[in-house]
Amino acid sequence: MDDEPIELIIDGIQVSAVHDATILEVAKQYGIYIPTLCDLEGLTSFSGCRLCLVEIRGSPKLYPACTTPVTSGMEIITNSEKLKEYRKICLSLLLSERTHVCSVCIANNNCELQDLSNKLGVDHVSFERNWTKHTIDSGHDFLVIDRNRCILCTRCIRVCQEIEGAHTLDLKNRGKDSQITIDFDALWGDSCSCTACRKCAKVCPTGAIYIEDELISKTKDKNVVSFLLKRRMYK
Amino acid sequence: MRVKKFILADIQKIAETEVDFQRAYKYRINVCCSSGCIPLGALNLLKTFEKLIKEQDVAEECLVARTGCVGTCSAGPVVVVESGGYIYQNVTPEKAKKIVIDHIVLGLPVKSLLYESKVFLKKQHRLVLRNAGKIDPYRIEDYIATGGYSALVKCLTRKSPQEVIDEIRISGLRGRGGAGFPTARKWSFVARDHRSPKYIIANLDEGDPGVFANRTLAEADPHALIEGLLIAGYAIGAEKAFIYTRAEYPLAIDILEKAIKKSEELNILGKNVLGTTLNFDVELRLGAGAFVAGEETAIIASVEGRRAMPRPRPPYPATSGLWGKPTVIQNVETLANIPLIIQNGGTWFSKIGTPKCTGTKCFSLTGKINNPGLIEVPMGIPLREVIFDIGRGIPDNRKLKAALIGGPSGGCLPDILLDSSIDYESLETVGAIMGSGGIVVIDDQSCIIDTAKFFIDFCVSESCGKCTPCRVGLLKIKEILEKIIQGNGRIEDVELLSKLSTFISETSLCGLGQTAPNPVLTTLRYFKKEYLEHLYENFCTANKCFKKKEILRIG
Numbered sequence: 001m002d003d004e005p006i007e008l009i010i011d012g013i014q015v016s017a018v019h020d021a022t023i024l025e026v027a028k029q030y031g032i033y034i035p036t037l038c039d040l041e042g043l044t045s046f047s048g049c050r051l052c053l054v055e056i057r058g059s060p061k062l063y064p065a066c067t068t069p070v071t072s073g074m075e076i077i078t079n080s081e082k083l084k085e086y087r088k089i090c091l092s093l094l095l096s097e098r099t100h101v102c103s104v105c106i107a108n109n110n111c112e113l114q115d116l117s118n119k120l121g122v123d124h125v126s127f128e129r130n131w132t133k134h135t136i137d138s139g140h141d142f143l144v145i146d147r148n149r150c151i152l153c154t155r156c157i158r159v160c161q162e163i164e165g166a167h168t169l170d171l172k173n174r175g176k177d178s179q180i181t182i183d184f185d186a187l188w189g190d191s192c193s194c195t196a197c198r199k200c201a202k203v204c205p206t207g208a209i210y211i212e213d214e215l216i217s218k219t220k221d222k223n224v225v226s227f228l229l230k231r232r233m234y235k
Numbered sequence: 236m237r238v239k240k241f242i243l244a245d246i247q248k249i250a251e252t253e254v255d256f257q258r259a260y261k262y263r264i265n266v267c268c269s270s271g272c273i274p275l276g277a278l279n280l281l282k283t284f285e286k287l288i289k290e291q292d293v294a295e296e297c298l299v300a301r302t303g304c305v306g307t308c309s310a311g312p313v314v315v316v317e318s319g320g321y322i323y324q325n326v327t328p329e330k331a332k333k334i335v336i337d338h339i340v341l342g343l344p345v346k347s348l349l350y351e352s353k354v355f356l357k358k359q360h361r362l363v364l365r366n367a368g369k370i371d372p373y374r375i376e377d378y379i380a381t382g383g384y385s386a387l388v389k390c391l392t393r394k395s396p397q398e399v400i401d402e403i404r405i406s407g408l409r410g411r412g413g414a415g416f417p418t419a420r421k422w423s424f425v426a427r428d429h430r431s432p433k434y435i436i437a438n439l440d441e442g443d444p445g446v447f448a449n450r451t452l453a454e455a456d457p458h459a460l461i462e463g464l465l466i467a468g469y470a471i472g473a474e475k476a477f478i479y480t481r482a483e484y485p486l487a488i489d490i491l492e493k494a495i496k497k498s499e500e501l502n503i504l505g506k507n508v509l510g511t512t513l514n515f516d517v518e519l520r521l522g523a524g525a526f527v528a529g530e531e532t533a534i535i536a537s538v539e540g541r542r543a544m545p546r547p548r549p550p551y552p553a554t555s556g557l558w559g560k561p562t563v564i565q566n567v568e569t570l571a572n573i574p575l576i577i578q579n580g581g582t583w584f585s586k587i588g589t590p591k592c593t594g595t596k597c598f599s600l601t602g603k604i605n606n607p608g609l610i611e612v613p614m615g616i617p618l619r620e621v622i623f624d625i626g627r628g629i630p631d632n633r634k635l636k637a638a639l640i641g642g643p644s645g646g647c648l649p650d651i652l653l654d655s656s657i658d659y660e661s662l663e664t665v666g667a668i669m670g671s672g673g674i675v676v677i678d679d680q681s682c683i684i685d686t687a688k689f690f691i692d693f694c695v696s697e698s699c700g701k702c703t704p705c706r707v708g709l710l711k712i713k714e715i716l717e718k719i720i721q722g723n724g725r726i727e728d729v730e731l732l733s734k735l736s737t738f739i740s741e742t743s744l745c746g747l748g749q750t751a752p753n754p755v756l757t758t759l760r761y762f763k764k765e766y767l768e769h770l771y772e773n774f775c776t777a778n779k780c781f782k783k784k785e786i787l788r789i790g
Contacts, residue, residue: 047547048701050742062741067547089738093707126731127711152700171542171700174525176710178700 008074023065023076024052034078035087035116037094038153039066040203042225043162046154049094051087051116054078062086084120091117096127097176098134099148100206107207110216113151134179139189142212143201147179150208156180156200163225168194180208199224241502242510243392246384249501253380261296262339264288265315267368269304269454270447270486272311276327277301280312283328287335297339300377303455305368306359308608310350315368324350355606358625360587360613362595363571367455367609372490375497378458384503386574387465391511394577399470400426403573405581407593412438412529412566413641413670413746415592415659421563424553426471428561433473435464436534436557436564439480439487442526443642444693446673448597449567451609453480453487456571457494463570465508465515466577471563474514478567479534482521491519526643526697529671530745531564533699544699545745568597568672588614592658596669600626602676603633612657619653622676633678637762641670643690644750646757647683666757668750682779683762684769687754688716694751705748708739712755722781724770733759 005016010023010032017026022045027034037049045066052065057075065078077083094100094113102108116122134147154171157180161167168191172181183191201209202221211219257263266272266281284299305313310324314334321344323334330348337345361367370377378384390399404419425433437460441449453460464476480487495517498504506514520538522528528543535557537543556562572594576584585593592614598621601607605627612621618638622628629635637647640657646667648655655661659669677686691713698705715732718724736752736759743749759766768774773781 045547046701047744048703050703050744053742064547064744069549086738086742089708089735090703090742093703093711096711097707128714130710152706173700174527175696175698175700175706178706 006070006072008070008072008076010076011078017070021070023054023063023068023070023074026070027065027076027078032078034065035120036066037112037116037151037205038155040155040159040222040225042229043155043158046158049090049151049153051090053083053086055080055083087120088122091120091122092125092127094151095122096125096129098130098132098150105149105207106210107149107216107220110220111207112205137182137188138212139187140191140194141189141196142214143188143194143196143198143209144212145180145182145188145209146207148208149206150180151206152178152180153205154180155203155205156209159199159203159225163228164195164197164199166193166195166197169200240507240510243388245501246379246388246509249376250379250382250385253376256376257298257380260298262293263298263300263317264334264339265300265302265305265317265368267303267305267311267313267315268301269451270484271304271308271451272313273486275312277312280314280326280328280331283331284314284335287332288339291335291340293335293339297335300371301373302370303367303372304364304451304609306364306609306611307350307352307355307606309606313350313368316344317369319344320352322350322352323348354624354627355610358616358620359611360595361611362575362587363452363459363568363597364455364609364611365575366459367451370456372455372457373493375458375494375501375503378456382578383458383574384462386577387462387469387503388509389577390466390469391509391513396426396470396472399466399577402581403470403576406576406584407581407591408569408572408576408584409592409594409659410566411568411572411596411669411672413668415669418565418569421553421565422467422471424551425473425561425563428554430561431472432475432560433471434557434560434562435467435471435473435476436531436538436562437464437476437478437567437570438529438531438534438564439478439484439567440522440529440534441671442481442524442529442697443671443673444690445601445675446599446642446671448599448609448672450484450487451599452567452571452597453484454490457491458498459571459574460491460567461494461498461504461517463565463567463573464517465503465513466573467563467565467570468515469513471561473563474516476515476517477520477538477557478517479520479522479528479538481524481528483524488519488521495519525699526693527699527745527747530747532745534564535562542699544701545747547744566671589656589658591660596657596672598672598674600674600676602639602674603629603678603680604676605630614658615656617654617656618648618674621657621674622653626676629676629678633680635676636679636681637677637683637686637758639667639675639677639686639690639754640673641668641750641753642673643693644668644747644753645670645673646753647677647686647761648757649761652761666753666760668753670750680777682720682775682777683758683765684716684719684775685777685779687758688713688720690754691716691751694747698747698751702742702744702748704739704742705744705751708735708743709748709751711735712739712752716755719766719769720780722769722773726770729759729763729766729770 053062
């Protein structure tokens with residue numbers, strides 16, 4: 001019974017999906033766009049950015065598309081006016097949380113946060129912005145982390161742990177003070193577990209982790225995870 | 236030496252011996268030694284009483300015992316003289332001498348030192364707290380003598396696991412942690428699952444400001460919790476339970492540790508519980524004190540040794556909990572109800588409270604109230620009775636402005652709504668939640684915006700930082716409220732606040748974020764006038780805000 005495809009409707013389109021698939025995976029298959037920021041194919045889902053929230057008919061709640069499994073007969077709405085509005089608020093919040101100034105950012109024109117803001121129509125931020133003074137660590141030979149540009153999507157943490165297996169990066173503190181930390185709060189240059197594989201810089205959606213003296217357009221490579229997994233013959 | 240293996244029949248024997256032992260004493264002096272009374276010198280008082288009865292030569296007819304919380308926390312240190320339940324308040328060593336000489340030696344209760352307990356106790360219905368202030372939490376015999384562990388014996392001898400679940404279903408018991416999910420349904424999900432091992436987690440991580448019901452319960456009656464866990468384990472087929480508590484509860488930890496050890500000695504925990512085929516272990520796990528760690532998926536992460544961050548559900552803990560195994564997570568208050576339901580039957584329990592919300596609920600009563608403390612009331616009691624009868628109203632005859640019910644993520648209810656009854660559904664319709672059971676009373680000296688800011692502040696610092704709405708959204712709410720308080724608010728801020736609050740409650744990942752804007756939403760709903768007064772007229776009824784501005788003007 002588990003092998004039978006599941007029939008459901010996304011935005012009025014009749015689609016079929018395999019068991020255990022998430023709403024996001026099915027939508028991607030059928031070319032239906034759901035904005036995401038923390039999600040990255042090949043890594044475990046985090047469900048932190050809340051951009052991929054969708055409505056399911058008959059339920060008052062909103063569901064994250066990246067983790068909600070599909071069930072038969074589901075009717076999913078991905079782009080209602082409410083969702084569009086909420087995504088805009090979400091992006092505005094992210095933009096106002098830390099120091100995000102595109103014009104002086106290394107990731108300008110190569111930033112997923114910037115791209116999404118353009119795409120979803122966030123042309124101004126209605127909240128007062130916090131100019132944070134988090135630390136910048138450029139002590140490594142070539143890897144740099146600027147925590148003021150971090151949106152805490154934890155892609156770097158997950159890629160470091162799940163793909164590289166080093167678990168150099170992790171979170172410290174909580175709430176607005178959450179920060180990416182290296183080893184046990186070490187400087188990157190002193191880290192004994194970092195393998196300098198650069199994957200964190202490749203998957204970082206903003207300019208928080210980058211490689212010194214390298215064009216960011218050359219560094220960024222969202223597909224590195226699925227490429228590696230394919231080579232390792234996981235999928 | 237061969238270690239004696241205790242069997243089912245031994246429980247009865249222990250109970251009989253203990254009852255005989257206690258019956259030999261005419262009086263019993265119970266000294267409340269809970270976290271509330273110890274700082275006031277309760278432990279010293281305990282020694283004083285022990286010395287005094289020896290001095291007065293009444294040691295043979297009077298027993299001095301340390302107990303858990305009596306509930307009248309404002310009157311501490313509290314001493315109760317049994318039989319008769321005479322509650323003495325604010326006892327000092329000098330007063331102790333008077334009590335021993337007058338009451339114990341001469342048999343005349345000291346009226347001037349008595350606590351006026353009639354209304355306080357009459358309106359309450361103490362089920363979960365039945366032993367609080369009556370038994371010594373360090374002595375398992377004391378618990379067994381009051382009928383403790385007989386529910387376990389009843390389950391093991393006469394009830395199948397399914398019958399236990401059925402009994403709970405008849406009782407209508409719902410989770411006391413806040414959401415009110417039916418306990419029997421939760422159990423049957425896991426009982427039906429044939430994978431093993433299965434786990435139970437007792438949630439003793441209560442982090443709300445002004446809430447201490449669970450801690451007090453664990454300090455006063457640890458064995459009720461262990462018995463509840465055992466029965467739950469028997470019903471769902473779990474062999475391992477974790478009690479998750481916070482490291483900030485040293486007394487509760489000590490009491491629980493010793494209770495677990497003592498139960499193991501008596502073969503109530505461990506392999507072949509009381510000579511039956513049931514195996515059951517209880518382990519204590521300490522959290523580092525995060526409010527969010529009370530969320531069920533965050534507890535799982537924390538028990539597993541990871542950072543206490545919630546994850547989206549589904550999968551629910553019942554299907555994929557601790558280490559991916561079926562797990563039941565239950566508040567300690569729920570678990571303490573279980574032995575009672577088994578002993579007295581589900582039908583008995585279902586008659587207490589309202590038809591939809593059966594049983595009782597513990598509340599910590601704090602704030603501007605004459606009689607703060609720990610109370611237990613039947614579901615459905617009007618809030619007004621709790622505040623004005625049990626709590627004896629507001630000090631200095633001030634006016635009540637609002638009651639915040641449900642902890643920092645509860646709702647601020649105005650005076651007109653105080654007649655709404657305390658049950659899950661009624662509270663939800665007025666915008667509050669049952670939460671972990673905290674009632675904070677606010678009088679007219681407090682500014683409602685300042686109050687809302689206080690609770691938002693708490694949630695900002697307790698947010699785990701995982702999801703955007705809770706991490707950043709709450710911070711923005713806090714900033715806007717600060718602006719209004721300083722007199723720099725804009726008219727459109729009211730609209731922005733309500734939009735942002737709805738956004739946060741609808742999009743946040745876990746219960747913390749989903750309920751955190753409640754104080755703002757309810758104050759906007761019931762106290763909008765105050766917001767507008769702040770914005771349009773720079774006027775604060777409580778005269779709390781705009782302080783900075785005034786100083787500037789004078790200077």
